[in-house]
Amino acid sequence: MNSDNKDIALKAWDVYQGLAQGMGESAWKIRSTCFAITSGIVAYTYNSSDSLLYLLASVLCVFFFLLESGYRRLQHQYICKSIDIERTINDFIANDPSPTFPVSIGTDVETPDFQSLVMLFDLKRILFWMPYLALFGLTILLFHFDVLVNK
Amino acid sequence: MISEDTKKNIIDAIKYADSYASGSKRRHLQVTFDRMLAELSKSIFNEEITNRMEFRIKVNSTQNNSKIILSLRKMLKKQDHLFSKDYHGKTGETVSFIKNELAKFFEVIDS
Numbered sequence: 001m002n003s004d005n006k007d008i009a010l011k012a013w014d015v016y017q018g019l020a021q022g023m024g025e026s027a028w029k030i031r032s033t034c035f036a037i038t039s040g041i042v043a044y045t046y047n048s049s050d051s052l053l054y055l056l057a058s059v060l061c062v063f064f065f066l067l068e069s070g071y072r073r074l075q076h077q078y079i080c081k082s083i084d085i086e087r088t089i090n091d092f093i094a095n096d097p098s099p100t101f102p103v104s105i106g107t108d109v110e111t112p113d114f115q116s117l118v119m120l121f122d123l124k125r126i127l128f129w130m131p132y133l134a135l136f137g138l139t140i141l142l143f144h145f146d147v148l149v150n151k
Numbered sequence: 152m153i154s155e156d157t158k159k160n161i162i163d164a165i166k167y168a169d170s171y172a173s174g175s176k177r178r179h180l181q182v183t184f185d186r187m188l189a190e191l192s193k194s195i196f197n198e199e200i201t202n203r204m205e206f207r208i209k210v211n212s213t214q215n216n217s218k219i220i221l222s223l224r225k226m227l228k229k230q231d232h233l234f235s236k237d238y239h240g241k242t243g244e245t246v247s248f249i250k251n252e253l254a255k256f257f258e259v260i261d262s
Contacts, residue, residue, distance in 0.1 A: 087231060094207040096228060 005101075006092055012105045013085040016078045019107065023075035027068045031131070034064030038135055042142065047149050054143035061136040065129070069120050072128065073112035152194045152260065157187050165257065168249040172242035180249075181234060191223070203230060222259040226252040 038057045045053035084102040091099035121129055141147075153161075160183040164171040171180045185203070192200040192209070200206040207227040213220060232248035 083235075090204070090231065091228065094204060094227075095211040096207075096224075097211065100228065 006089075008105070009085055009088045009092070009101075013082060013089065015107065016082040016085065020075050020078040020082060023071050023078065027071040027075065030064055030068045030071065034061065034068075035131075035135070038139070042139060045142075046147065049148065049150065051143050051146045051148055054139045054147075057139040058136055058143070061132055061139065065132040065136075068128075068132075069117055070112050072120060073116045074109055076116070077109040078107075153187055153190050157183055157190060158257075161187060161253065161257065164249055165254045168246045169242075171249060172245040177233075177245065184230070184233060184253075195220075203227070203234075218259050218262075222256045226256040228252075 038060055041053060041057040041060070045051060045057070081102070085105075087100050088102065160180070164176075164180045164183070170176055188203060188206050189200055192198055192206050195213075195215075196209055198209075200209075207230075210220060210223050210227060229248050229252045232244040233253075235244070
């Protein structure tokens, strides 16, 4: 591995890290927007005369969940690309005579598919899906039991 | 070169690679693998190792190009598949490492 190759690998790693970080920050913004809007709708509905609006909050939960999951899946792809580069860097550190290189370096990613969405429901990622599930379940229960302040 | 106890554990992992790809058995294999590297370092370089990378650097830098060293280089190159964090739950790479690089290294040692 010559010095130029090493510099390219480090630069690519830096770019992937930046993209993964950006995706993570966007995901958190989506999450906080979801909780703020949903809480507002729940508070408004509780003081209104029709519990149907609780369902709007449920639908928004699903929408924001899908949106955040898209960002998380894109972030995952950049993390995987980063790991590939880390292997190259490790080979360089280890004085490997023939370092491993990724097939290619690029910022293009696959469109998030259904299978990767299902993988997000892994128990290890409970902190990702549990808040959405709790909020979704809560709004459904509030609608089901017709919970209103003037009832 | 490698103690009988270590060898026995690694051979068991090669035989049942799928069950050693995650959980406590994976952690057990990681410890055994580290022990094996420590024994190899003592045997080849007559030195203790402090970590896997240091050992890998020594193996890559040595002028000795025996079959064992060449096979060891290949195995150490892929060792991160065994030690990568399993947050993503990808066990395929670990299984592949056990069945290929680790198994081939043991074939060379036994030959």
